[in-house]
Amino acid sequence: MIVRAKFALPIRTAPLENGAVAVDDAGLISAVGPFAEVAAAHPGVPVVDLGDQVLLPGLINAHCHLDYTTLRDAINPQKSFTRWITRINALKRQMTDDDYLAAIAHGFRELQQWGTTTVLNLEAFPELLPRLPAPPIRTWWFLELIDIRSRAATEDLLAGALSFFEKHEGWLGGFGLNPHAPYTASPNLYQICAECASHFGMPLTTHIAESADEEAMFHRGEGEMYEFFRELGRPMDDCGQHSSFYTAVTRGMIGPGWLLAHANELSDEDFELIAATPGDWHVVHCPGSHAFFSHKPFAWQRLERAGVTISLGTDSLASNGSLDLFTEMQLARKANPQLSCETLLKTITINPAKALRQAGKLGELTPGAHADLIALPFDGNLNEIYDAIVENRSPVPWMMLNGEVL
Numbered sequence: 001m002i003v004r005a006k007f008a009l010p011i012r013t014a015p016l017e018n019g020a021v022a023v024d025d026a027g028l029i030s031a032v033g034p035f036a037e038v039a040a041a042h043p044g045v046p047v048v049d050l051g052d053q054v055l056l057p058g059l060i061n062a063h064c065h066l067d068y069t070t071l072r073d074a075i076n077p078q079k080s081f082t083r084w085i086t087r088i089n090a091l092k093r094q095m096t097d098d099d100y101l102a103a104i105a106h107g108f109r110e111l112q113q114w115g116t117t118t119v120l121n122l123e124a125f126p127e128l129l130p131r132l133p134a135p136p137i138r139t140w141w142f143l144e145l146i147d148i149r150s151r152a153a154t155e156d157l158l159a160g161a162l163s164f165f166e167k168h169e170g171w172l173g174g175f176g177l178n179p180h181a182p183y184t185a186s187p188n189l190y191q192i193c194a195e196c197a198s199h200f201g202m203p204l205t206t207h208i209a210e211s212a213d214e215e216a217m218f219h220r221g222e223g224e225m226y227e228f229f230r231e232l233g234r235p236m237d238d239c240g241q242h243s244s245f246y247t248a249v250t251r252g253m254i255g256p257g258w259l260l261a262h263a264n265e266l267s268d269e270d271f272e273l274i275a276a277t278p279g280d281w282h283v284v285h286c287p288g289s290h291a292f293f294s295h296k297p298f299a300w301q302r303l304e305r306a307g308v309t310i311s312l313g314t315d316s317l318a319s320n321g322s323l324d325l326f327t328e329m330q331l332a333r334k335a336n337p338q339l340s341c342e343t344l345l346k347t348i349t350i351n352p353a354k355a356l357r358q359a360g361k362l363g364e365l366t367p368g369a370h371a372d373l374i375a376l377p378f379d380g381n382l383n384e385i386y387d388a389i390v391e392n393r394s395p396v397p398w399m400m401l402n403g404e405v406l
Helices: 035-041 066-071 083-093 097-113 125-133 152-169 185-202 212-220 223-233 244-251 269-278 288-293 300-305 325-335 339-347 351-354 382-390
Strands: 002-009 016-023 029-034 047-049 053-057 059-064 117-125 138-144 171-179 205-206 260-264 282-285 308-314 373-375 400-401
Touching: 002 035, 016 035, 016 244, 016 282, 029 035, 047 373, 053 382, 059 097, 059 260, 059 308, 066 083, 066 097, 066 117, 066 382, 083 223, 097 117, 097 125, 117 125, 117 171, 125 152, 138 260, 171 382, 212 223, 212 244, 244 269, 260 339, 282 351, 288 325, 308 325, 308 351, 325 382
Parallel strands: 002 047, 002 053, 059 117, 117 138, 138 171, 171 205, 205 260, 260 282, 282 308
Antiparallel strands: 002 016, 016 029, 053 373, 373 400
């Protein structure tokens, strides 16, 4: 099949006028270029002509909690992040397995509506996995792990999940591990996850430096979060010294290669540590959730200067209004006017693909990549393409996943 459009945007190279993508029977891109050249190299191959549209790779949501899709508008902004945790935990206790399964299905539909073809989903309830059908889009399931109360239960759960992962390698996407955060997961759990991920070749993600409450707990040994976890019986000997980020890195819990969600509260000491620790650092920023919690301004420019790769995610609908990555780009642009639309588009394509170790396979139009494509109506000129994509406010009318039109 050849897919032709007024413009094709490979991401790594300039837009192509009258561009085309050839897709082979394995669901991979076999050629990208001007339509005349691609058609000449593939005589007799059927053509899907999208007309006045721009063709680009499907979008990648680098941080999402589909379990909570039905909690949209269920929690008002709270006076602190700790109070939000208390509120969502209360709501979670009222939900059944069927409620969560319905939430995940609804979330997938919304992701597709807005052009997401790959999602990194943090799954808090691994017991749901055997009841789930194969995901409708490419999905990395990150098992969310917490052991502030029971290490043994967590290890049993992890062993069961790894067995499930091995049996479901045919699902589009993959599996990863998510020790939840330094305040809910022990250094031992982080080590177990890192060892398992290394053995199975899985990616790792965690929440880090997300809130002022977290930094008050770790850096100063005080505040609502500190008291909340102290009363739960969490050991607090890692508090009152350094930031959560510094503590996690220096204790060998996290480092380059991890997808680090949020990183809203990094200190000068943290940036010095990044500079002193070579490797591929990846941070996932969630602009909608960031605004919901009224976090301090995200240090985008400073992270870029430090060589950190930034991707975007939506977080969950318990702290955001939609699963629309176009809205996330728009919010990021509003908060960071210096960012170009070309840079923003990379945060939902090649940047998260790199973090997933899927460079050349996802997030770009290039031979050998998965044919995960979307198209947007566009009747403008070449110089308006990036702005038009970032400012899109309409559902995506055409999508291809793994070479199949959805």
